Each structure stands twice: as C-alpha cells, then as structure tokens.
Amino acid sequence: MRHAGKIRQAAQLLNSARELAVETQRFHWDVTAPNTLFLQAEQSDIRLALHDQPQILAKVELRAGFGWQLTTDQDAAGVYVVAARKPVIGSIGRGKFHFTLPRGVFISLKLTQCRLCFHDLTASLDLPPFLSDASEA
Numbered sequence: 001m002r003h004a005g006k007i008r009q010a011a012q013l014l015n016s017a018r019e020l021a022v023e024t025q026r027f028h029w030d031v032t033a034p035n036t037l038f039l040q041a042e043q044s045d046i047r048l049a050l051h052d053q054p055q056i057l058a059k060v061e062l063r064a065g066f067g068w069q070l071t072t073d074q075d076a077a078g079v080y081v082v083a084a085r086k087p088v089i090g091s092i093g094r095g096k097f098h099f100t101l102p103r104g105v106f107i108s109l110k111l112t113q114c115r116l117c118f119h120d121l122t123a124s125l126d127l128p129p130f131l132s133d134a135s136e137a
Contacts, residue, residue: 023068029056030054044094045094045117052102067092
C-alpha cells in the first residue's frame, strides 16, 4: 500500500510540473491573397478566427513545452506550422493554437486527436470520410 501512495505522489508531482511548464509563443505573418495556412498538429486544441487584416496571427501554448518540436515557415504559397510531440517525453504535453486569419485564406489541416473550433465561420466544408485507424490513411 505504501508503494501506491508513492506512485500517486509521483504522478501528482509530474502533473504539477507539466502545468508549470507552459511555453507560449506569438507569431505574425504578413500575407497577400491568395494564401494558405498549413497546420499539422496532434493532441491539441485549435481555434480559428477571422479578421480583415492582411496577416495571420498565432498564439501557441505548449503544455510541457520541452516535449514539443515547433517549426514555422512562410513562402509565397502560405504559412506552415508543424507541431510534433517528441517521443516519450512529449506524451505528457498538450497544445493550444489560436489563429486569427484574413478572410479568404485557404486552410489546410493535418490533425491527430485534436479539437477544432471555428469562430464566425461562413463557409462550405467538405471533409473526407473519417477512418477508425490512422494507419488506414
């Protein structure tokens, strides 16, 4: 029984450390139409909002930031954001992405176990059939 208490204490300590280790970054990209936001993320909450400015704004919060690899880039076609969790240590992390996008921007998403929220959306969405196993894709 004593070991169960120590395991519970270790889990609580790990949870507390994870909560303290939140890394926040802000990004700003000037864009011209037509342009695309390419986002690849896993186990994250993603919010997309629109505005009338010619720029893509992003606020990224990575819980247990030390367990993530975040890469961004921009070219004439668009803005690229890839957030991948590192093996083992990344399993305790979760991400939050809030993008503010210009109206008319194309959005390309590659998501794994994510929650997606659109704010003030007026659009037609065509989604492919969802597969029960990612390995079938």
